[in-house]
Amino acid sequence: MEEATRLVLSLEAAPHKLRCYLWHRDACPGAAIATEFAHALKESHVWALLITPSFVQDDWCKYVMHQVLAEGPMSNRMIPLLQNLPHTEYPVELRFYYYIDLSRNPDRGHSSVNKSVLRYLENLAQKELKSHRKLDMSESSSQKDKETLKQCSPATSTLPVTNVEEK
C-alpha cells in the first residue's frame, strides 16, 4: 500500500498534476466492490497494476487484472509495475507485456509511469484533434480544438493504482 501511495503522490505532484484514483483513498464506502472497480476503470485513461507477492495471492487483485485485460488486451493502457516479486511468480496472463520493476529504482519507475501516461494522453489529444478537423473542415474550428485539448490534458486524466498490499 505504501508504494502505491508514493507512486500516486509522485504522479499528482507538479508540474503535470495527473488525476489519480487510489482504491483505499478514493473508493466510495458502501458501494459494491466490483461496481466501484468497474466505474474506476471506465473513468480512467491508463491503469497501473502494482504487482507484488500479495497481489498474486489476492482474488480481488486478479479480478481487477482481468477486468483491465477485458477493456482491451492490446490497448497499451495498462502499465504493469513489479515490486519484490520473483519472475517465476509473475502472472502468466501478463507474460508478454513490458513492465517496470520498482524494486530496483522506484524514482525512475515513477518517472517512467509519468512519461507513459503523458505520451498516451498526447497521442489521444492528437487523434481527437485529427478526427475533429476531419468532421469540421468547413467551419472555423480553432476554438473547438482548444476545448478538445483541454479535455485530454494531463490534469483531467485519471490513473487508478490498485491497492495490492492491503485492502
Added chain:
Amino acid sequence: MEEATRLVLSLEAAPHKLRCYLWHRDACPGAAIATEFAHALKESHVWALLITPSFVQDDWCKYVMHQVLAEGPMSNRMIPLLQNLPHTEYPVELRFYYYIDLSRNPDRGHSSVNKSVLRYLENLAQKELKSHRKLDMSESSSQKDKETLKQCSPATSTLPVTNVEEK
C-alpha cells in the same frame, strides 16, 4: 471458425489421433479468458495460429499471438496458417516464420500441420530418451524408455487452434 474446425477434425482423425484444443469447443465456460488461454498454451506441445482478416483485427487473437511468442520465439512450436489474408496484412511480428497458406490447398495444408506436429513429437521423444539414458546408465532402462515414448506419443499431444473467425 469453420476452417479451424476442419483442421482440428483432420488432426484428430486416425491413424494419429492428435489431441487438440479448440477454443470455441474446449474452453471452460466461466473461466477468465486470459487464464484459459494461458492454461491451454501451457498444456500443449504445438500451437497453430489460423491467421485470417478477422484475426488481425481482433485484440484477443493478437493477445494469443503474443502469449505464444512469449513461450519461446525460437521454439519451433508455433505454426502460422494463413487463410484469405493479403501478404501486406500479415502480422509484422511473425514476418520471418515459415507459414502454411491454407487458401491454396487446404488438405495439403492440414497434412503439413500433421507432419510438423509428428516431427516435433518424435524429436521430443528422442531427446527425452537420450536424457533418460544419461540419467539411468547403470540400470536396466528398457521398460522406462517405453514409458517415456508413450508419454510423448502423438495420441497424448495437444494442439490449440485459436478461434479466429468468430468468438
